[in-house]
Amino acid sequence: MKGLSAKQQRIIDFVRGFILDNGYPPTVRDIQSGCGFSSTSVVDYHLKVLAREGYIRRHPEVSRGIELLTRPSASSLVPVPIIGSIAAGEPIPVPTPDSWDIAAGAEILEVSADLTRGREGVYALRVKGWSMVDALINDGDLVLMQYVNVVENGEMAAVWLKAEKEVTLKKVYLESGRIRLQPANRQMRPIYTEPDNIEIQGRVIAVIRRLV
DSSP: OOOOOHHHHHHHHHHHHHHHHHSSOOOHHHHHHHHTOSOHHHHHHHHHHHHHTTSEEEOTTSTTOEEEOOOOOGGGEEEEEEEEEEESSSOEEOSOGGGGSOOTTOEEEEEEHHHHTTOSSEEEEEEESSTTGGGTOOTTOEEEEEOOSOOOTTOEEEEEETTTTEEEEEEEEEETTEEEEEOSOTTSOOEEEOGGGEEEEEEEEEEEOOOO
């Protein structure tokens, strides 16, 4: 690999930070705005160079199809347990909230320390379903979660539905005395429920895409 120019390093740093903050890659226009470039054609030129030199992989069929390929050193890897699966379509039944406890012998995923940022209580779940596809979370992907009980409006979270004894992955919105659990798929409808019927069991902090 060749050394990066200042502009190319700025793009890599921006893409990495954007993914860490949002859980999905930026668009070319996001990079233009965030890095202060004069046009999207300038961004596209540097992205082509980065792809050719092996720093990124581009998926031209999707608007946010930028994947960082720079691999972290072994010393910067953090072990994260994969504790199960979560539906990103219709909710799937789970026995009780206790099933979220990390069991001995759980499969371990090693991720860059940049992804966890020193957070405590980080775990991973495999996604089943397609309701978050517009957020670039596909069936078979892994989501990194942090155990929290409260999320901000619009954050993506694992939500336990108490009455239904089901768990689902959705964006959470508080609306006039009710909760809207919003899929990121225009072909699917949101789930509405009462505030006392839900329990937040973690928020999404990153997405690890399954490569086909």
